[in-house]
Amino acid sequence: SSELTQPPSVSVAPGQTATITCSGDALPEENTYWFQQRPGQAPVLLIYKDTQRPSGIPERFSGSISGTTATLTISGVQAEDEADYYCQSADSSSTYRVFGGGTKLTAL
Amino acid sequence: QVQLVQSGAEVRKPGASVRVACQGSGYRFTDFYIHWVRQAPGHGLEWMAWIMPGSGVTRYAPKFQGRITVSRDTSISTAYMDVRKLKSDDTAMYYCAATYFYGMDVWGQGTTVIVSS
Numbered sequence: 001s002s003e004l005t006q007p008p009s010v011s012v013a014p015g016q017t018a019t020i021t022c023s024g025d026a027l028p029e030e031n032t033y034w035f036q037q038r039p040g041q042a043p044v045l046l047i048y049k050d051t052q053r054p055s056g057i058p059e060r061f062s063g064s065i066s067g068t069t070a071t072l073t074i075s076g077v078q079a080e081d082e083a084d085y086y087c088q089s090a091d092s093s094s095t096y097r098v099f100g101g102g103t104k105l106t107a108l
Numbered sequence: 109q110v111q112l113v114q115s116g117a118e119v120r121k122p123g124a125s126v127r128v129a130c131q132g133s134g135y136r137f138t139d140f141y142i143h144w145v146r147q148a149p150g151h152g153l154e155w156m157a158w159i160m161p162g163s164g165v166t167r168y169a170p171k172f173q174g175r176i177t178v179s180r181d182t183s184i185s186t187a188y189m190d191v192r193k194l195k196s197d198d199t200a201m202y203y204c205a206a207t208y209f210y211g212m213d214v215w216g217q218g219t220t221v222i223v224s225s
Contacts, residue, residue, distance in 0.1 A: 031211075033211045033212065035153070035212075037153075042203060042215040042216070042217060042218055043145075043153065043203075043205075043212075043215060044215075045210060045211055045212060045213040048210040048211040048213070049210075049211070052210070054209070054210045054213060084152075086152065086153050088153075088155070088211075088212070095167055096155070096167065096169055096170070097143065097155040097158070097169075098155060099145075099152060099153040099154065099155055100152075101152050102152040102153065
């Protein structure tokens with residue numbers, strides 16, 4: 001299966017740590033990417049190849065992988081981090097791409 | 109700077125077709141995949157297809173196979189996506205994205221397509 005499962009929502013107090021999970025059968029073999037999307041804007045790549053951070057992305061964003069679950073961790077959540085977050089990977093043949101359903105992060 | 113600029117909003121009737129354009133600049137257009145992703149109002153991101161502009165090789169999500177066509181014109185660094193037999197649930201923002209350096213790291217501004225009778 002190439003489906004990716006994310007929790008619909010995550011809430012965290014400002015300054016605390018948020019974790020967003022992404023589960024999929026192909027994740028042990030395929031790279032996971034994470035995107036942030038603010039309302040009315042195009043997605044922005046936060047993490048590539050499971051754990052790597054593009055230049056310009058703050059260090060408080062980090063990625064990890066364990067078996068069939070990838071995790072995006074946001075340390076010291078700020079109000080500006082309120083957004084939708086999507087994981088993305090590929091099917092086991094690396095032919096198709098797939099997005100998770102998205103997680104809405106709320107900073108309480 | 110590296111950027112993708114998409115064509116403007118479109119309104120179509122059910123059953124019609126639409127073409128969305130995506131022009132790259134600031135980089136060698138032929139060397140990097142272009143993906144097409146859509147987002148219906150209030151919904152998540154949905155991957156549709158990719159094209160390798162240099163070779164013209166394409167891959168389509170099974171859901172869209174046969175109803176969309178992705179192409180390119182390398183002389184003007186532009187990728188296209190044609191969607192046929194439009195339905196109301198094709199109403200969405202359509203994005204192109206290039207895997208320039210890290211992954212889908214360069215995105216167009218999006219093109220709104222509204223399907224309504």
